[in-house]
Amino acid sequence: MKIFTSAQIHELDKYTIEHEPIESIDLMERAAKAITHAITEMWHNDTPMVVFAGPGNNGGDALAVARMLAEAGYSISVYLFNISGHLSEDCATNKARLTEIKKIKEFIEVTQEFDPPQLTSETLVIDGLFGSGINKPLAGGFSSLVKYINASPCKVVSIDVPSGLMTEDNTYNVRANIIRADVTLTLQQPKLSFLFAENQMFTGWQKVLDIRISSEGIEKTDAHYNIVEERDVRCMLRGRNSFAHKGMMGNALLIAGSYGMGGAAILATKACLRAGVGKVTVHTPKSNNIIMQISVPEAVILPDSEETIFSEPTDTEDYDALGIGPGLGTSETTAIALIAQLRRTQCPIVADADAINILANRRAWIQQLPKGIILTPHPKEFDRLDGHSTDSGERLAKACKMAERIGAYIILKGRYSALCMPDGHVAFNPTGNAGMATAGSGDVLTGIITALLARGYKQAEACIVGMYLHGLAGDIAAEELGMESLTAGDLITYLPKAFKRLND
Ligand SMILES: NC(=O)C1=CN([C@@H]2O[C@H](COP(=O)(O)OP(=O)(O)OC[C@H]3O[C@@H](n4cnc5c(N)ncnc54)[C@H](O)[C@@H]3O)[C@@H](O)[C@H]2O)[C@@H](O)CC1
Ligand SMILES: Nc1ncnc2c1ncn2[C@@H]1O[C@H](COP(=O)(O)OP(=O)(O)O)[C@@H](O)[C@H]1O
Ligand SMILES: [K+]
Numbered sequence: 001m002k003i004f005t006s007a008q009i010h011e012l013d014k015y016t017i018e019h020e021p022i023e024s025i026d027l028m029e030r031a032a033k034a035i036t037h038a039i040t041e042m043w044h045n046d047t048p049m050v051v052f053a054g055p056g057n058n059g060g061d062a063l064a065v066a067r068m069l070a071e072a073g074y075s076i077s078v079y080l081f082n083i084s085g086h087l088s089e090d091c092a093t094n095k096a097r098l099t100e101i102k103k104i105k106e107f108i109e110v111t112q113e114f115d116p117p118q119l120t121s122e123t124l125v126i127d128g129l130f131g132s133g134i135n136k137p138l139a140g141g142f143s144s145l146v147k148y149i150n151a152s153p154c155k156v157v158s159i160d161v162p163s164g165l166m167t168e169d170n171t172y173n174v175r176a177n178i179i180r181a182d183v184t185l186t187l188q189q190p191k192l193s194f195l196f197a198e199n200q201m202f203t204g205w206q207k208v209l210d211i212r213i214s215s216e217g218i219e220k221t222d223a224h225y226n227i228v229e230e231r232d233v234r235c236m237l238r239g240r241n242s243f244a245h246k247g248m249m250g251n252a253l254l255i256a257g258s259y260g261m262g263g264a265a266i267l268a269t270k271a272c273l274r275a276g277v278g279k280v281t282v283h284t285p286k287s288n289n290i291i292m293q294i295s296v297p298e299a300v301i302l303p304d305s306e307e308t309i310f311s312e313p314t315d316t317e318d319y320d321a322l323g324i325g326p327g328l329g330t331s332e333t334t335a336i337a338l339i340a341q342l343r344r345t346q347c348p349i350v351a352d353a354d355a356i357n358i359l360a361n362r363r364a365w366i367q368q369l370p371k372g373i374i375l376t377p378h379p380k381e382f383d384r385l386d387g388h389s390t391d392s393g394e395r396l397a398k399a400c401k402m403a404e405r406i407g408a409y410i411i412l413k414g415r416y417s418a419l420c421m422p423d424g425h426v427a428f429n430p431t432g433n434a435g436m437a438t439a440g441s442g443d444v445l446t447g448i449i450t451a452l453l454a455r456g457y458k459q460a461e462a463c464i465v466g467m468y469l470h471g472l473a474g475d476i477a478a479e480e481l482g483m484e485s486l487t488a489g490d491l492i493t494y495l496p497k498a499f500k501r502l503n504d
Pocket of ligand 2: 414
């Protein structure tokens with residue numbers, strides 16, 4: 001699913017109006033119907049409702065929704081903020097339509113002074129102050145109103161966007177002046193900023209309402225941001241030839257584990273095998289040899305000459321992919337070996353965890369990484385690599401720049417892991433859940449992506465399929481076990497079911 005910027009949303013609106021064709025006011029009516037329907041499904045008609053409408057089309061939506069709810073028997077008070085004396089055309093039309101009907105409890109047009117109504121825990125506030133047209137942080141009277149609503153015990157449903165939240169970049173926004181909604185009913189597609197962890201407190205529960213924006217327009221518009229969908233992943237999955245033998249299914253090399261962190265190597269190795277690789281070899285310190293042999297008898301172990309750390313690069317000629325980093329440690333010897341390893345490796349690489357931490361301590365090296373390398377940092381690891389970011393938006397922008405600059409695929413891990421590609425595009429992964437916030441989950445992802453690379457998936461596909469399968473395994477595990485007790489090992493156990501669900 002493409003995620004458009006507010007400028008693109010505005011253009012697509014216009015495209016739909018021209019090409020469907022549909023009058024602008026009728027498109028607003030369609031949106032309002034969808035919003036009203038969603039509200040009536042969630043709140044009974046004995047809920048007292050207060051609508052706050054702004055001067056633009058978000059306010060227009062709110063006025064149309066107020067009319068529809070009043071006609072459905074809800075008790076509605078409406079405050080329309082017309083401070084500058086100018087309403088958008090469709091907002092003005094909806095004001096006229098609203099004032100024609102008798103069923104509204106009260107309609108107040110605020111032009112100067114505003115005496116806020118009491119908002120009790122029974123009240124539902126419908127927030128239609130500002131939507132995708134906001135162009136600067138809220139201030140003055142609007143910020144006071146937002147603070148008043150946020151401090152009240154009422155429930156809040158926001159139309160399209162919580163008022164005050166920018167659809168993309170909130171780095172310089174004033175967080176106290178953004179509505180904290182319980183529910184956000186967003187039109188057509190989630191906005192980019194909804195995918196960032198720190199904005200969940202503003203959007204609350206999100207529901208996307210289809211308002212039938214021109215599919216032709218959507219098709220024609222290139223989006224930098226996409227949310228991966230199951231059908232995309234199904235198309236990318238490779239089948240198994242019935243004559244397949246292990247030599248055809250990829251030969252993977254993992255370099256992982258140090259003394260005390262052998263578990264990371266075990267998790268990555270097991271995940272690699274469960275992701276369908278033909279053969280996996282694990283280069284790990286001597287002290288892990290027996291542990292590995294016992295834990296993963298399917299793997300070949302290549303013990304390092306050192307007892308407790310990775311110290312010498314391996315020849316990669318025979319391998320189809322390298323996964324490096326889980327539990328590796330960051331000692332000086334390991335750092336030198338890692339850099340030598342990256343320098344001599346010819347096959348596709350995924351570098352995670354301590355491999356990233358080592359690079360963060362030697363930033364000059366980042367520029368020399370092999371083209372097409374996959375890096376899988378969590379937010380802290382990325383900050384170590386590229387400096388502190390104020391928020392997820394800034395971090396994503398930096399990751400995109402780095403991916404372009406060094407020709408890498410960077411997966412910024414999180415609720416919606418973001419794959420930043422060298423061509424500037426970003427794919428967000430929708431699967432996964434909070435049960436996966438447990439040590440070792442990332443090692444499992446590294447194992448999966450290494451396997452897919454070894455099986456011949458191109459970098460972008462390996463990342464997209466890998467992220468999706470990893471999250472889906474977590475979702476199926478959570479369906480059966482609940483989130484609380486989930487461990488990284490469960491992700492491996494449920495990987496077969498994830499594959500099966502996608503293959504069926
Ligand atoms: N395809 C779509 O997405 C559709 C969008 N519609 C609605 O239209 C909305 C967008 O409407 P608009 O583009 O009119 O924008 P908004 O209604 O979000 O706000 C625009 C108005 O707010 C003013 N403004 C912006 N930032 C401000 C600030 N910080 N302080 C004070 N005033 C500020 C602008 O000057 C303008 O008057 C969407 O959010 C949605 O609710 C629907 O009506 C129909 C279809
Ligand atoms: N709340 C969540 N929702 C979805 N996925 C999550 C969530 N928390 C963690 N994950 C996933 O789990 C993995 C955690 O990786 P990471 O932080 O590197 O863990 P570790 O270093 O312990 O292996 C990432 O792939 C991330 O996307
Ligand atoms: K809003």
